[in-house]
Amino acid sequence: MKKRWLKDNRGAALVSVMIAVAFIAILASTLLYMAYSNYKMKVVNYEAKVNFYGTEHDMTVLSTNIRNEVAKATGNPVEKLYEVVGSADALTFDEATGKYVGNYYSPNKLAAVVYGQDYKDDVDVLTLKSTATAMVNIDADRNYGTGNANAYKVTYSSDNPTFSIEDEIVQEFNPDGTPKLDDTGAQVYKKTGVTKITLNDIKISQVDLDGKYENTIVTDMVFRVKEETPVKDAGGIGKFSVLSDSGVSTPSGSDGTRIEMYGNVFLGPEDGEYAYSGGKINPGGKDALVLDGDTVFTAYGDYMVVFGNIRLKDRAILQVVGGNLTVYGDIILEGAGSGLICTGNVYFPADDKPGGVAGEKYKILTPGSTNVLPQSLMTKTLTVDSDKYLDLLTTLGLTDNSTNNDGILNQILSADGRQKLNAFSTGDHAKTQKAIDMFGIKYNTTVWVKDNQPINDGNLSNNLCFMVGSGCTFGDAAVNGTSQNLNTTFICLEDIKLTNTKSLRFSQVGSEVFNFMLTPEGSKGQINNSGSQSYMEYDAQTHMIIDGQGVTANNTTIASLFQEGNKSNEVVNKVLGLSSNGSSAETIIHTAIGYENWHKE
Amino acid sequence: MRKMMKKKAKGREKGFSLIEVLLAIVILGLVATPILQLFITSANISRNSKELLAATDVANITMEYVTGSAFDVSKTGVKAELMPDKDDPNKVATRIQGLSGSTCKTAEAPGAASIANHAQFESALKSASITATGTQAYYVDQSSYFGVAIFNVKYDNYMFDILMSFVPDKKDASDKFFIYDVTLDVYVMDEVTVTDGAGNETTEMRNFTTKLVSMTGAIANE
Numbered sequence: 001m002k003k004r005w006l007k008d009n010r011g012a013a014l015v016s017v018m019i020a021v022a023f024i025a026i027l028a029s030t031l032l033y034m035a036y037s038n039y040k041m042k043v044v045n046y047e048a049k050v051n052f053y054g055t056e057h058d059m060t061v062l063s064t065n066i067r068n069e070v071a072k073a074t075g076n077p078v079e080k081l082y083e084v085v086g087s088a089d090a091l092t093f094d095e096a097t098g099k100y101v102g103n104y105y106s107p108n109k110l111a112a113v114v115y116g117q118d119y120k121d122d123v124d125v126l127t128l129k130s131t132a133t134a135m136v137n138i139d140a141d142r143n144y145g146t147g148n149a150n151a152y153k154v155t156y157s158s159d160n161p162t163f164s165i166e167d168e169i170v171q172e173f174n175p176d177g178t179p180k181l182d183d184t185g186a187q188v189y190k191k192t193g194v195t196k197i198t199l200n201d202i203k204i205s206q207v208d209l210d211g212k213y214e215n216t217i218v219t220d221m222v223f224r225v226k227e228e229t230p231v232k233d234a235g236g237i238g239k240f241s242v243l244s245d246s247g248v249s250t251p252s253g254s255d256g257t258r259i260e261m262y263g264n265v266f267l268g269p270e271d272g273e274y275a276y277s278g279g280k281i282n283p284g285g286k287d288a289l290v291l292d293g294d295t296v297f298t299a300y301g302d303y304m305v306v307f308g309n310i311r312l313k314d315r316a317i318l319q320v321v322g323g324n325l326t327v328y329g330d331i332i333l334e335g336a337g338s339g340l341i342c343t344g345n346v347y348f349p350a351d352d353k354p355g356g357v358a359g360e361k362y363k364i365l366t367p368g369s370t371n372v373l374p375q376s377l378m379t380k381t382l383t384v385d386s387d388k389y390l391d392l393l394t395t396l397g398l399t400d401n402s403t404n405n406d407g408i409l410n411q412i413l414s415a416d417g418r419q420k421l422n423a424f425s426t427g428d429h430a431k432t433q434k435a436i437d438m439f440g441i442k443y444n445t446t447v448w449v450k451d452n453q454p455i456n457d458g459n460l461s462n463n464l465c466f467m468v469g470s471g472c473t474f475g476d477a478a479v480n481g482t483s484q485n486l487n488t489t490f491i492c493l494e495d496i497k498l499t500n501t502k503s504l505r506f507s508q509v510g511s512e513v514f515n516f517m518l519t520p521e522g523s524k525g526q527i528n529n530s531g532s533q534s535y536m537e538y539d540a541q542t543h544m545i546i547d548g549q550g551v552t553a554n555n556t557t558i559a560s561l562f563q564e565g566n567k568s569n570e571v572v573n574k575v576l577g578l579s580s581n582g583s584s585a586e587t588i589i590h591t592a593i594g595y596e597n598w599h600k601e
Numbered sequence: 602m603r604k605m606m607k608k609k610a611k612g613r614e615k616g617f618s619l620i621e622v623l624l625a626i627v628i629l630g631l632v633a634t635p636i637l638q639l640f641i642t643s644a645n646i647s648r649n650s651k652e653l654l655a656a657t658d659v660a661n662i663t664m665e666y667v668t669g670s671a672f673d674v675s676k677t678g679v680k681a682e683l684m685p686d687k688d689d690p691n692k693v694a695t696r697i698q699g700l701s702g703s704t705c706k707t708a709e710a711p712g713a714a715s716i717a718n719h720a721q722f723e724s725a726l727k728s729a730s731i732t733a734t735g736t737q738a739y740y741v742d743q744s745s746y747f748g749v750a751i752f753n754v755k756y757d758n759y760m761f762d763i764l765m766s767f768v769p770d771k772k773d774a775s776d777k778f779f780i781y782d783v784t785l786d787v788y789v790m791d792e793v794t795v796t797d798g799a800g801n802e803t804t805e806m807r808n809f810t811t812k813l814v815s816m817t818g819a820i821a822n823e
Contacts, residue, residue, distance in 0.1 A: 013621040014628070022634045028639035039650040046657045050816050053664055057782070057819035064780050064821045182800035 055217060062202075063221065063593040084380070101168040162201075168194040168224065171510040203601070217550040219598040226590045236569030240264045241301065247308060250297075250316075257295045264323075264576060275354065282327055282354040283308035292314035292335070297321070303576045312338035317372065320344065331364045339372025340364070350381045356367045383569065443502040655757040656787040656813040663763060666783055668818045710739035710750065719766035719784050722748045726764065726809035733808065745769065752808050762788040762808045779819045787814040 094101050172180040180188040188343040189333075199221045241261035247270045250257050267288040268274070275284030288308025290299055296321040306325045312318060314335030324344035331340060342348075348362040366373065397550065617625075710731050716722045722741055724730055731739055733752035741748045751763040766784040791810035796802050 013625045015619050017625045017629050019631075021629060022752045023637065024633055025636045031643045032646075035646040035650070039653075041759045042650040042653045042657070046653060048812060049657060049661055049664075050814075053668070053818040056668070060780060060819040060821050117727070220765050283774055430727045 026078045037090070055494045059219075059595070067591055067593055094164075097164075100163055116159050148166075164198050164200070165242045166196050166198075168192045168196040179260055179436050191225055195225045197225065198596075216601045217560040217598060218601050219528070221566075222594045222596050224592040235264070235302075239301070240266070240572070241299070243269065244268060247288040247290070247306075248297075249287075250292055250295040257293065259295065259296075259297045260299065264303040265299050265305070266303070266576060267306045267308065274307075277354050285309070285329075285355060287311050288329065291318060291338075299325075305576060311338075312340065312368075312369075314338065317341070329361065333364070333366045333371040333373065336369045337371070338368050340377070341372065341374060345378045345380050347382045387585050443505055608745060612650075621628065652759055653813060656761055656789070658753065658775045659756050659761050659763065660785055660787045660814045660816050663765070664783070664816055666816050667765065667783055667785070668820050677753075707738040709742065710741050712750075713741040713743075715741075717746055717750070719746075719748065719764070722750065722766065723764060723809065726750055726762075729807055739752055749794070750809070761813075762790070763807065764788070780819050783818045783820060785814075785816045785818070786812055788812050799823045 039524075045396060086376050088189045089222075092101060098401055170189055172188045172190050174180050182188050201218060202221050203218045205214065241263035244267050248269045249270070250259075250373050269283040269286035269288050270290075275282050284306050285473045287308045287310075290313070291311070292313035294315045296319070298321060300323075302323045303325060303326070304320050305328075307328045310331045312317065312325055312331075312333050312335060315337040317339045318336060318341070320342040324347060325342050327349040331346070334339060345366070350361075352358060353360045353362055364373065364379065445458035608807075614751045680776075710716065710722070710725070712725060712730060714726055732752070733739070735753060737753070738749060738751045740750075745768065747767045748767045749763075753763075754761050754763055764786045765779045769781055788809045789811050790806050790808055791811055792804045794802050794804050
């Protein structure tokens with residue numbers, strides 16, 4: 001029976017066909033499944049990329065809009081950011097973490113930042129859907145004119161998202177790279193000057209246009225904010241017209257003096273004595289620039305810094321063209337028809353006036369009549385803080401609170417180890433020689449070592465003039481026309497008095513070859529302008545006059561003061577930069593936005 | 602006799618009869634044909650997935666280049682990266698990494714004055730009012746819209762077309778930082794039925810016909 005069954009193969013063809021078909025079907029099904037799976041992976045890959053860039057777009061929108069809000073801050077950017085994000089609760093200090101922490105559950109605020117302030121009223125605060133036009137949204141046709149779908153949502157992942165502010169700190173290391181430890185063995189940290197603001201638990205959901213694929217991430221948004229007041233390079237001594245510890249004045253009867261200064265100007269208080277109170281230097285209520293007798297004083301330069309009062313008497317005009325004017329004192333338009341014109345800004349310090357009523361600041365005063373004071377004049381406040389004041393104190397050598405201070409001039413000149421100018425005395429050949437040695441004089445130097453030397457008939461072009469004695473007087477017949485004193489820089493420890501002078505032009509020196517004058521320290525105070533003094537004779541090429549006698553020298557070069565990178569130039573730049581708060585009094589706010597604790601949900 | 606009958610019986614077991622074979626073939630054909638169609642479908646799916654992958658790569662490379670670029674405040678920054686100039690007339694395509702190699706000429710799109718957004722640019726490209734021979738790029742430069750269309754970009758033995766649109770998004774004039782919204786579409790050529798004036802229909806291959814990939818991103822000025 002069994003053998004018959006085995007030998008009987010009727011219907012075997014059908015069975016074989018069925019087996020073959022089954023095999024083919026299985027094979028085809030497997031291949032189809034694999035191809036389909038492969039295709040699905042490609043689709044998922046594509047959708048993942050779409051959602052990646054979409055989410056990146058949302059985060060870019062969020063961070064850019066917040067960054068704009070912070071950049072608009074005119075005050076403290078941290079407070080501005082807090083205001084932008086908003087919170088019903090005040091920030092409280094958490095002892096455990098050392099942070100200021102608060103809530104910021106204010107959907108209106110965050111939505112307004114994301115979508116722009118103009119659109120906040122059109123935004124549904126729960127879903128952040130908007131019916132506003134021209135919002136950042138996408139419809140099926142990629143038209144950016146109508147917003148209709150919530151292609152993305154920005155909200156919070158927790159019911160009580162927090163917002164914290166802290167000073168960023170970093171670990172300190174020893175020079176050998178090992179962690180720095182304090183006496184107790186604990187690690188030492190230092191502040192970086194950066195304020196770190198963290199918005200916790202921001203949730204960003206991005207939905208594709210078909211609504212079938214949603215990508216959600218949760219992240220902390222971290223802002224790092226650093227405020228910086230830049231100190232601009234003043235350009236060194238070579239960029240100065242006048243650098244004086246004792247100010248400039250034009251007494252009455254000057255009869256229409258015209259003064260032009262091309263280059264930076266620094267004027268100290270009239271007697272060269274700085275006051276010191278409350279940890280800060282001040283001019284002690286003294287005048288630094290007094291213009292009278294129809295004087296027109298025009299300064300062309302980046303910096304004009306006056307450390308004392310500016311007093312403008314009858315018909316005296318002060319013009320500052322192309323730069324800013326910084327005054328550590330009052331600007332007093334005292335006389336009739338006096339005026340102040342400044343194309344840049346006028347800066348006053350933020351501190352109260354020393355010796356004045358509490359809350360009283362330096363400002364422009366107009367006791368005179370028919371003054372010239374344009375409405376367009378911009379008055380601002382310096383933001384030099386106490387740390388920078390201490391730098392200025394140190395720079396000026398005033399930290400010992402001594403009244404017998406060196407002043408700015410000697411700080412500048414002695415920065416490279418030179419002897420201070422007030423060490424010289426009258427007619428001292430040896431001291432003069434020392435000056436020559438000190439400054440590296442070689443040839444063509446004119447040195448005046450005289451008391452109370454008036455400068456009459458003086459063409460001081462291409463000169464660098466040091467005045468350390470009783471000051472100098474530019475007398476009546478001294479200077480005519482505007483061609484005099486081209487390329488002359490005056491560095492003066494004492495007063496510069498300009499009497500009966502028709503016109504005078506000072507411009508910065510940049511030459512390596514110049515003449516200089518040294519006058520010894522005499523009595524400080526008012527200049528002796530008796531007119532009985534002999535003329536200050538000079539010869540740019542050959543003369544050296546000491547006590548009326550001439551000594552010849554050849555081809556002098558005092559280039560070291562102008563060499564880039566020397567300490568004197570550094571001091572100049574530092575003093576000017578700190579005094580004028582840098583290139584402007586505007587604080588630069590650096591912000592960096594990043595994401596931390598990023599994860600998908 | 603019995604032996605002869607057994608032999609005959611055995612002889613009858615060898616092979617299949619013609620009828621059996623024919624029936625088997627018919628059944629096999631009827632059943633296997635749809636099954637074999639699965640193979641064809643699998644092949645099509647594989648081909649499409651490869652094409653999709655290539656298009657995705659093209660979009661990814663282009664988007665990475667675009668979103669990774671730092672642009673200045675003015676629109677010139679975007680244009681400067683993508684617009685042709687006398688020194689580099691092929692700037693558009695040659696800037697996109699991995700897609701260079703062929704000469705690309707760039708010019709203002711015909712009828713650019715009437716194109717103000719992505720959809721209008723796409724419509725103009727589909728309508729064949731803008732055509733190209735070889736790798737070529739056209740741009741539209743309007744006050745609030747800048748678009749670039751690149752024809753016949755070769756990648757991985759495929760030919761794609763790329764349409765990029767840049768729309769500046771700045772909330773107000775005082776904003777220091779702002780964003781360009783970027784839309785990037787990748788297309789393949791496909792047959793299009795065209796009816797002429799006489800009502801005759803013809804088919805032709807046209808660029809920017811079938812959209813494979815579409816992405817949206819943003820770039821912010823630094």
